[in-house]
Amino acid sequence: MSDRPDIATGDLDAAVEETSPTESASTDRRTVHDLWLSGTEAPRELGPFTDEGAQEMLAEESDAILAGQRGTIIEDDYGPPADSGDDELQIINMGPQHPATHGVLRLHIELDGETIRRVKPIIGYLHTGMEKTAEALTFMQGSTNVTRMDYLSPFHNELGFSLAAEKLLEVEVPPRAAAIRVLMSELNRIASHLLWSATTGFDIGALSMMIYGWREREPLLEFFEKTTGLRMNHNYIRPGGVAADLPPDWQEDVAGIITTVEAGLADFETLLLGNPIFIERTKGIGVLTREECLAYGVTGPLARASGIDYDVRKVFPYSGFEQYDFEVPVTSNGDVYDRFLVRFEEMRQSIRIVQQVVETIPGGDYRTEDRKVTPPPRARIDESMEALIHHFKIFTEGFKVPPGETYQAVESSRGELGMYLVSDGGSKPWRLHVRGPSFANVQALPMMLTDSLIADTIAALASADPVMGDVDR
Amino acid sequence: MTGLLESIFESVFWSAVVKTVVAFALLMVNTLLLVWFERRVVAFMQNRLGPNRAGPLGILQTLADGVKLFFKEQITPRKVELGMYLAAPIAAMIPAFLIFMVIPIGAPVTIGDTVVTLQGTDLNVGLLFILAMSSLAVYSIVLAGWASGSKYPLLGGVRATAQMISYEAAMGLALVPVVLFASIQIADGSFGVGTMSLSRLVELQQGSFRGFIPGWFVFWLLPSFIIFAIAAVAETNRAPFDLVEAEAEIVGGYHTEYSGIRFALFFLAEYINMFNVSAIAVTVFFGGWLGPDFGLPSWIAWVMPIMWFLLKTYALLFMFVWLRATLPRMRYDQLMTLGWKRLIPAGLVWLIVFTIVQAFRSFGAPWS
Numbered sequence: 001m002s003d004r005p006d007i008a009t010g011d012l013d014a015a016v017e018e019t020s021p022t023e024s025a026s027t028d029r030r031t032v033h034d035l036w037l038s039g040t041e042a043p044r045e046l047g048p049f050t051d052e053g054a055q056e057m058l059a060e061e062s063d064a065i066l067a068g069q070r071g072t073i074i075e076d077d078y079g080p081p082a083d084s085g086d087d088e089l090q091i092i093n094m095g096p097q098h099p100a101t102h103g104v105l106r107l108h109i110e111l112d113g114e115t116i117r118r119v120k121p122i123i124g125y126l127h128t129g130m131e132k133t134a135e136a137l138t139f140m141q142g143s144t145n146v147t148r149m150d151y152l153s154p155f156h157n158e159l160g161f162s163l164a165a166e167k168l169l170e171v172e173v174p175p176r177a178a179a180i181r182v183l184m185s186e187l188n189r190i191a192s193h194l195l196w197s198a199t200t201g202f203d204i205g206a207l208s209m210m211i212y213g214w215r216e217r218e219p220l221l222e223f224f225e226k227t228t229g230l231r232m233n234h235n236y237i238r239p240g241g242v243a244a245d246l247p248p249d250w251q252e253d254v255a256g257i258i259t260t261v262e263a264g265l266a267d268f269e270t271l272l273l274g275n276p277i278f279i280e281r282t283k284g285i286g287v288l289t290r291e292e293c294l295a296y297g298v299t300g301p302l303a304r305a306s307g308i309d310y311d312v313r314k315v316f317p318y319s320g321f322e323q324y325d326f327e328v329p330v331t332s333n334g335d336v337y338d339r340f341l342v343r344f345e346e347m348r349q350s351i352r353i354v355q356q357v358v359e360t361i362p363g364g365d366y367r368t369e370d371r372k373v374t375p376p377p378r379a380r381i382d383e384s385m386e387a388l389i390h391h392f393k394i395f396t397e398g399f400k401v402p403p404g405e406t407y408q409a410v411e412s413s414r415g416e417l418g419m420y421l422v423s424d425g426g427s428k429p430w431r432l433h434v435r436g437p438s439f440a441n442v443q444a445l446p447m448m449l450t451d452s453l454i455a456d457t458i459a460a461l462a463s464a465d466p467v468m469g470d471v472d473r
Numbered sequence: 474m475t476g477l478l479e480s481i482f483e484s485v486f487w488s489a490v491v492k493t494v495v496a497f498a499l500l501m502v503n504t505l506l507l508v509w510f511e512r513r514v515v516a517f518m519q520n521r522l523g524p525n526r527a528g529p530l531g532i533l534q535t536l537a538d539g540v541k542l543f544f545k546e547q548i549t550p551r552k553v554e555l556g557m558y559l560a561a562p563i564a565a566m567i568p569a570f571l572i573f574m575v576i577p578i579g580a581p582v583t584i585g586d587t588v589v590t591l592q593g594t595d596l597n598v599g600l601l602f603i604l605a606m607s608s609l610a611v612y613s614i615v616l617a618g619w620a621s622g623s624k625y626p627l628l629g630g631v632r633a634t635a636q637m638i639s640y641e642a643a644m645g646l647a648l649v650p651v652v653l654f655a656s657i658q659i660a661d662g663s664f665g666v667g668t669m670s671l672s673r674l675v676e677l678q679q680g681s682f683r684g685f686i687p688g689w690f691v692f693w694l695l696p697s698f699i700i701f702a703i704a705a706v707a708e709t710n711r712a713p714f715d716l717v718e719a720e721a722e723i724v725g726g727y728h729t730e731y732s733g734i735r736f737a738l739f740f741l742a743e744y745i746n747m748f749n750v751s752a753i754a755v756t757v758f759f760g761g762w763l764g765p766d767f768g769l770p771s772w773i774a775w776v777m778p779i780m781w782f783l784l785k786t787y788a789l790l791f792m793f794v795w796l797r798a799t800l801p802r803m804r805y806d807q808l809m810t811l812g813w814k815r816l817i818p819a820g821l822v823w824l825i826v827f828t829i830v831q832a833f834r835s836f837g838a839p840w841s
Contacts, residue, residue, distance in 0.1 A: 090624060092624050092625075098724065099724060100722065113631075114628070114631075114632075114805055201801070204801045204802065205712065205713060205715075205800070205801040205802025205803075206799075206800065206801040206802075207515075207519070207712070207797065207798060208515075208518060208519045208798045208799065210519075211519040211520050211521060212519070212520070215520055271799075272801075275800070275801065277713055277800055277801050277802075277803055277807075278801045280803075280804070280807055281801055281802075281803070281804055281807075453804060453805060453806065454628070454722050454723065454805075455716075455722050455802070455804040455805060456804070457722075458722050
């Protein structure tokens with residue numbers, strides 16, 4: 001990605017400027033800060049960039065912090081009333097244990113009656129230090145680790161990590177492996193969006209959507225289990241290819257999945273999109289404009305619902321996405337309803353890609369034959385001393401990756417999932433940084449929520465589809 | 474046996490005691506069934522099985538849950554207003570039981586020479602009494618929300634006040650044409666005050682047109698029924714108007730801080746209210762316990778009206794459950810808009826139109 005600022009070695013100010021052009025996007029600044037400290041030069045004083053004040057939302061805050069909590073790029077005329085603290089306003093805590101915050105997201109909300117005046121998303125309740133853990137695991141073990149980050153799109157995590165590692169290794173995967181990766185990641189996109197429809201429908205109050213979404217998702221998970229052995233956290237896509245070939249009768253399974261999902265989508269559209277109550281609950285709610293999306297680094301379905309035609313699969317194709325014919329749905333209103341439209345259409349486009357993969361999948365190996373990277377087949381170990389040595393080396397110390405750094409983005413279900421990988425020539429990454437799409441989307445929440453009602457908070461929050469594993473890592 | 478029953482029902486006091494006890498027992502058993510019915514129906518609509526372990530078809534599941542709640546620790550948060558916090562669940566139960574007492578669940582039964590009505594008491598202002606009691610029901614929710622001393626219950630309580638008061642008005646408006654219509658039925662061609670007694674209203678719906686369409690009020694008063702049905706769903710805080718306890722938004726609403734048997738009382742009151750509004754709709758619009766008895770012998774024929782009443786009520790309850798499984802929840806301001814800007818004006822227009830029609834029927838058109 002040559003047009004991106006070179007974060008690790010380049011100019012810090014330019015990097016900060018480029019990543020977050022607004023005063024309020026302070027969480028992104030912290031990302032850059034965090035990354036900078038891990039870089040090769042001595043850290044600089046970054047207090048002004050990272051000071052967000054107290055973790056709790058206070059009744060009286062400085063103007064700059066207020067602007068952040070109001071989600072405004074330009075200052076608006078809002079200020080806490082002179083006699084704040086009386087019964088006019090109340091600060092309410094939503095989460096980390098709340099039925100609708102999708103995991104352990106915590107929102108501090110200042111309420112005026114039922115109207116929301118300020119929002120402060122507080123994250124970190126699911127922080128498990130996965131980026132640091134990655135430094136202790138070999139490149140081969142790496143995808144076991146990253147697959148647990150965004151637990152609803154594990155294949156995308158694995159794919160991003162594997163592509164980054166392969167870039168450093170300068171290894172080409174065989175065409176069949178690339179096609180299998182495309183197949184699995186697109187099926188994963190469908191599964192993730194189905195779960196999103198289920199939970200968002202539930203949060204809006206359509207109780208049955210919860211079960212319907214899960215029902216259509218089930219055959220997908222069954223197929224994942226059949227192929228990879230697990231329903232989630234697959235560790236299937238690895239540097240050098242994939243862990244195993246597709247099961248023998250996979251075409252029929254995929255055809256069955258496509259039929260189920262298409263029927264389900266038609267049902268959801270009649271159940272939700274045509275329902276007057278649903279339309280009233282979602283149209284014009286949680287609006288993000290195009291400019292706001294750009295300012296906050298929002299990507300994925302959220303950005304596409306706001307009219308930004310940006311899809312990593314089209315703009316920076318990977319894994320041979322350029323050979324498949326598909327459209328990127330873009331709508332312009334940027335509200336909850338449009339996010340439904342975009343995600344439903346994305347599922348249809350994913351089905352198109354899956355169908356093309358089924359038709360055009362090439363034969364051959366499902367992983368590279370480079371024995372420095374992938375272990376030899378079991379039968380060869382009995383015959384060849386060399387194979388035995390390779391096998392031993394790979395499983396004791398892992399393969400060595402040439403020194404260098406790389407950034408590889410994939411389009412996950414939630415947006416641009418970036419893997420920034422630095423190797424010092426050993427068998428473990430020297431540094432892994434993940435650009436989680438949910439992280440950027442969560443910091444745009446104040447933008448979506450201020451001056452709306454509590455019920456809209458839930459709808460807008462659900463439509464942003466934050467996965468806390470992806471936010472906190 | 475007959476002699477004993479007769480002597481009991483001849484005495485006003487003892488018949489009141491027996492009726493109260495029977496009504497209480499009936500409501501309890503009915504609530505157990507209703508909760509099970511709802512869970513099973515929603516489950517089937519959602520591709521699940523629902524409770525099917527305890528007892529045949531899982532019918533005892535609610536009993537098991539009730540026993541569990543009864544023996545559970547009742548947590549009292551430190552910030553509550555203790556008196557009102559304890560009174561609120563009980564205040565929720567009382568109006569629910571009282572409403573049921575005026576609903577006739579079957580045709581009057583004759584034991585010996587005494588006629589026993591199958592309702593707690595036949596109030597001559599039954600409809601007004603029902604409206605009054607359902608207005609009282611809002612207090613328990615508001616008090617529970619306020620006395621909990623916590624933010625989410627307070628939000629639930631505030632929502633409840635606005636919602637129940639708004640829909641009370643629409644419900645009352647929907648019932649006025651019924652009383653007007655009943656006045657015509659009583660004295661055809663003359664004008665008189667209609668009846669508000671529920672048993673009288675049922676009797677007025679006897680007969681049929683052209684032999685096969687029953688003489689239920691719903692065929693004349695369909696707009697009233699529609700307004701009543703919407704208001705009833707809102708009045709009982711059921712989906713899609715369950716904002717008072719919208720668990721995705723305000724956790725549990727007014728009963729967030731309640732646990733154990735105190736929570737169970739709220740739960741019970743909600744289901745009894747659900748049954749009550751359906752029973753009222755059946756009584757007022759669908760002919761109550763009226764229905765063919767298929768020429769059964771007299772010793773068993775008195776059961777048939779009760780069967781018809783339950784059948785009709787459960788048909789309406791099925792609609793409640795169906796709505797819950799299908800529709801998304803409305804938003805607070807949309808609910809208010811629906812109540813004040815659509816339902817109440819529609820009710821007023823319908824009332825005026827119906828009054829004019831009734832006047833023509835009573836006095837003849839002015840030009841004739």
